[in-house]
Amino acid sequence: MKKTFLYEDHLSHGAKMVDFSGWSMPINYGSQIDEHHQVRNDVGIFDVSHMSIFKISGQNAESYLRYIFSNDVKKISSKNKALYGLLLNENAGIIDDLIVYCLKGDFLIVSNCATKEKNEAWYQKHASEFDVSVDYIDNQGILAVQGPNSIKVIEKIFGGEASSLNTNECVKVDGVMIAKTGYTGEEGFEVICENKYLRKIWNSSIESGAKPIGLAARDTLRLEAGFCLYGSDMDESVNPHACGLTWTVDINDQDREFIGKQAFLNINEKDEQKMIGILLKDKGILRSGYEITHIDGKGTVLSGTFSPTLKKSIGLARVDQTNEQSGLVKIRNKELEIEFVSPRFLKKI
Amino acid sequence: MSEIPGDLKFLSSHEWARLEDDGTVTVGISDHAQDLLGDIVFIELPEVGKEVEAEGDAAIVESVKAASDVYTPISGEIIEVNSALEEQPETVNGSPYDDGWFFKVKPINVDEMSNLLSPEEYSQVCED
Structure with a gap:
């Protein structure tokens, strides 16, 4: 090693x-x-x-x-x-x-x-x-x-x-x-x-x-700050829109060619799932892979943990587009309520 | 690691059992287990009255890192749970053999205790 x-x-x-x-x-x-x-x-x-x-x-x-x-x-x-x-x-x-x-x-x-x-x-x-x-x-x-x-x-x-x-x-x-x-x-x-x-x-x-x-x-x-972790929250199967990382693709200089540019421009953000922060209202811990449902569709927990600052469980999730502010997560056959929030759980910097 | 009290018996999956004077059995997880788990942040205890079977899952302990099942070393009925752990799960990190107990079982057959590991045998399991 x-x-x-x-x-x-x-x-x-x-x-x-x-x-x-x-x-x-x-x-x-x-x-x-x-x-x-x-x-x-x-x-x-x-x-x-x-x-x-x-x-x-x-x-x-x-x-x-x-x-x-x-x-x-x-x-x-x-x-x-x-x-x-x-x-x-x-x-x-x-x-x-x-x-x-x-x-x-x-x-x-x-x-x-x-x-x-x-x-x-x-x-x-x-x-x-x-x-x-x-x-x-x-x-x-x-x-x-x-x-x-x-x-x-x-x-x-x-x-x-x-x-x-x-x-x-x-x-x-x-x-x-x-x-x-x-x-x-x-x-x-x-x-x-x-x-x-x-x-x-x-x-x-x-x-x-x-x-x-x-x-x-x-x-x-990093999770409290809403920073994505490669391998957990993103990989080659997803594009920047589905990771809350649209801002990292700079298309201001139209003359700049870069790998993935054409594919990126062809994607309609509204057709993609979106990255959100989730807060578990009940006791318990959100974990990667847990299934989410909301009124307009479904989703998956990507990273989940216990937030030592907020003293409750938080996570990053990718869900179907919705304006809903809450949904359900399945933890060991129980459906528990989660709040949909900005991934920036702590807005310090 | 702290010394293992001599009156405890163990499963190799790191649960301990203590036969009390009143014939009930108190169950918890070992010091080695809490050390492996790291900071414990959530515990799901069984319902009082539930029937459990030796080596079957009875509770769940979650550290920041991961969730783990807690198995009961002995068959019987859950007669009491340590509900203080629901508010202060970290008690298990600090006092795994005393204040950090999980639940008490009224055993069907107390002889099952003889199937469990002695502190010496369990220490050997931890070293392997």
């Missing part, structure tokens, strides 16, 4: 390690609910070095990314910024979701670990048309410092230029890239650097008040 550079550090903090797509990763260090609250109320640090980093080099890197990525990289290419979007196939099915970072003219892609091989093949398939090189970076890792007090931690370690970044901006300080991005719905930063710097940043963050947070809390945090 693959280990991140900080494997021993996780063990020394009492982590329970699990197999996460071939990586041995910390699922929790104690109570995942305590870790969740730590990020919402204070600051936590996650080792997310299992995620894939690719570097795109060559004169045509921008043109290449404008062709393979749903969002328009032109918006960030002269700035030091990050842009979220999708890799679409020709049918507008979602190959993966990812963040493209542009820092001093260099382009980096950060994407899921389970899709690494698939994405790499896709990148290479189209690289030759643009004469760019796409390289998997295996000597770097990623730390996420997240929570309202993340600014203090980042300021202490990297100074004011990093800590005063606005959302989606990034900067390089002493060879370390710091970006104001994250997957928790809190104010926070992601730090990308060579492995040799990771331990120092990890330890300094903890000395500055951050607590180690496992992947279990990362999942409840």
